[in-house]
Amino acid sequence: MILTLTLNPSLDRTIEVSSLDRGTVIRAAAARLDPGGKGVNVSRALLANDVASCAVVPYGGDEGRRLIGLLSAEGLDMVTVPVRGATRSNVTLAEPDGTITKINEPGTALSAAELDTIAEAVLSAAHSADWVVASGSLPPEVPPDVYARLCERFSSAGIHVAVDTSGPALLAALAAGPALVKPNREELAEATGMPITRMGEAVEAAEKLRAAGARAVLASLGADGAILVTDGAVRYGECGVDEPRSTVGAGDAMLAGFLAAGASGERALVEALAWAAAAVGLPGSRMPHPCDIHRDRVLLRPFDPSMPLGATTL
Ligand SMILES: Nc1ncnc2c1ncn2[C@@H]1O[C@H](COP(=O)(O)OP(=O)(O)OP(=O)(O)O)[C@@H](O)[C@H]1O
Numbered sequence: 001m002i003l004t005l006t007l008n009p010s011l012d013r014t015i016e017v018s019s020l021d022r023g024t025v026i027r028a029a030a031a032r033l034d035p036g037g038k039g040v041n042v043s044r045a046l047l048a049n050d051v052a053s054c055a056v057v058p059y060g061g062d063e064g065r066r067l068i069g070l071l072s073a074e075g076l077d078m079v080t081v082p083v084r085g086a087t088r089s090n091v092t093l094a095e096p097d098g099t100i101t102k103i104n105e106p107g108t109a110l111s112a113a114e115l116d117t118i119a120e121a122v123l124s125a126a127h128s129a130d131w132v133v134a135s136g137s138l139p140p141e142v143p144p145d146v147y148a149r150l151c152e153r154f155s156s157a158g159i160h161v162a163v164d165t166s167g168p169a170l171l172a173a174l175a176a177g178p179a180l181v182k183p184n185r186e187e188l189a190e191a192t193g194m195p196i197t198r199m200g201e202a203v204e205a206a207e208k209l210r211a212a213g214a215r216a217v218l219a220s221l222g223a224d225g226a227i228l229v230t231d232g233a234v235r236y237g238e239c240g241v242d243e244p245r246s247t248v249g250a251g252d253a254m255l256a257g258f259l260a261a262g263a264s265g266e267r268a269l270v271e272a273l274a275w276a277a278a279a280v281g282l283p284g285s286r287m288p289h290p291c292d293i294h295r296d297r298v299l300l301r302p303f304d305p306s307m308p309l310g311a312t313t314l
């Protein structure tokens, strides 16, 4: 079983616009609402592919109740923790050429008592977990070492921890020795202070994250695919998408596919790339089902350090 923790979940509203003209009234072509937050999406992708998962989800206010309603309608196995502050809403503006503009609210602060309750919920749900996934940004005032402390706790109990976050929370988590981190290109650059313009720099940055404590690094590089850097091996692959609809949540689908396939080696990388590409082909932060996933489109290639990386995407 894969347990996910999302300290800062969201309602994800996707608004399709024909163009984005600042300072004008824009009439939207369509809109959709998805449950969101990185760990929540990992659990949704696992559920869609019949892999056992449970999501720990703090929620508050009308938005929080709506979030839990949407997740219940999907049939997600959850431990919900009521908190005082309202759950945030994140907005994606999607243009016809695939350009995405995303506005993420900061979320509302969690008190020390609320954090303790959430940690207890994670600890009691983790008894049957093989992996704990700590994903997404931290709400305001949450100490940056919160994922690091979870990591220490679970690693000593023999439960693997995967972390997908950014900034100080990622740096603190690295020092606690997570089994896996899943940075995107911006997070790799931010965590290492290196510009990432070529594949060789991405691998070098991933090695720095390993030197800082992560055992394996699955780095997502947008349309350029992903690298898996482990002890003694660098693997690279990509997967084309016929008609990209939304990259939002593609990294979460990638992490879910990787864990579902055993979290190591080529097979897990193929699965990660196939799930991520499938998510890119779906609107909003919809997670892929088996019928959306095409493993035969994945190409694993020898890694070329001089390969330039394209423009970054969200
Ligand atoms: N335009 C694209 N075409 C094909 N595959 C893509 C494209 N964009 C993303 N992907 C796939 O999705 C994976 C994850 O994308 P990205 O690096 O943008 O993750 P992310 O920033 O963590 O996403 P999110 O935080 O929204 O989940 C990439 O490694 C790649 O495999």
Ligand SMILES: O=P(O)(O)OC[C@@]1(O)O[C@H](CO)[C@@H](O)[C@@H]1O
Pocket: 008, 010, 012, 035, 036, 037, 038, 041, 090, 104, 135, 136, 137, 138, 248, 249, 250, 251, 252, 285
């Ligand atoms: O603000 P964070 O926590 O970094 O990211 C939150 C978020 O952008 O991540 C998911 C996609 O990965 C969305 O469902 C959600 O809106």
